[in-house]
Amino acid sequence: xxxxxxxxxxxxxxxxxxxxxxxxxxxxxxxxxxxxxxxxxxxxxxxxxxxxxxxxxxxxxxxxxxxxxxxxxxxxxxxxxxxxxxxxxxxxxxxxxxxxxxxxxxxxxxxxxxxxxxxxxxxxxxxxxxxxxxxxxxxxxxxxxxxxxxxxxxxxxxxxxxxxxxxxxxxxx
Numbered sequence: 001x002x003x004x005x006x007x008x009x010x011x012x013x014x015x016x017x018x019x020x021x022x023x024x025x026x027x028x029x030x031x032x033x034x035x036x037x038x039x040x041x042x043x044x045x046x047x048x049x050x051x052x053x054x055x056x057x058x059x060x061x062x063x064x065x066x067x068x069x070x071x072x073x074x075x076x077x078x079x080x081x082x083x084x085x086x087x088x089x090x091x092x093x094x095x096x097x098x099x100x101x102x103x104x105x106x107x108x109x110x111x112x113x114x115x116x117x118x119x120x121x122x123x124x125x126x127x128x129x130x131x132x133x134x135x136x137x138x139x140x141x142x143x144x145x146x147x148x149x150x151x152x153x154x155x156x157x158x159x160x161x162x163x164x165x166x167x168x169x170x171x172x173x
Contacts, residue, residue, distance in 0.1 A: 007062065011069075016070035016073065016074065017070075017073070017074060017077070019077060022074075022077045027041075027081065032104075032107060033100050033103060033104040033107075034093055034096075034100070035093040035094065035096045035097040035099075035100035036097065036100060036101070036104050037093075038085075038090055038093035038094060038097075039093070039094060039097050041078050041081060041082065042082075042090075042094070044074070044078060045075065045078045045079070045082075048071050048074050048075050048078070049075070051067075051071055052068065052071045052072075052075070055067055055068050055071070102135075102138065103141075105130075105134070105138065106134055106137075106138035106139070106140075106141035106142040106145065107141060107142075107145050109127055109130055109131050109134070109142050109145075109146075110141065110142040110143070110144065110145025110146040110148075110149065111145060111146075111149060112124075112127045113127050113128075113131065113142070113145075113146040113150075114145070114146045114147075114148075114149035114150040114153065117146070117150045118150060118153055118154075123146075
């Protein structure tokens, strides 16, 4: 296959980030904290617009056009998501960002600790050091989040394993 054929096939395909990836991995990562989600998306939009501006100043090339197309897709994803909300809701989320950080970080560190426990059997030094800096109430949230997520994942893993080992027609144990 010639390079021109490959370019033609891929001209409208963005391998940078699919809509599914955006919804499930980008938005869901911060879904529990509305202000952080809004600020993260606004920052991403600002970065896209800055990169887009830089590309507009650069000479035209097929590579730069591909980058422009990928940035356009990401910009459209963010703008479509933001259109769900009023300007007032977005302004309130931005104004509440600093306050919401006190809720975000204990839960985020708890999530990271659970991932560490599930993947290596112990919590990383970095996560432990950060968790120990949390105020008492935040530390309680961290411990609860970590325990809840690790327990839920362990239970689910055992259920999936039991289903996989079950012979057809056999009742679950």
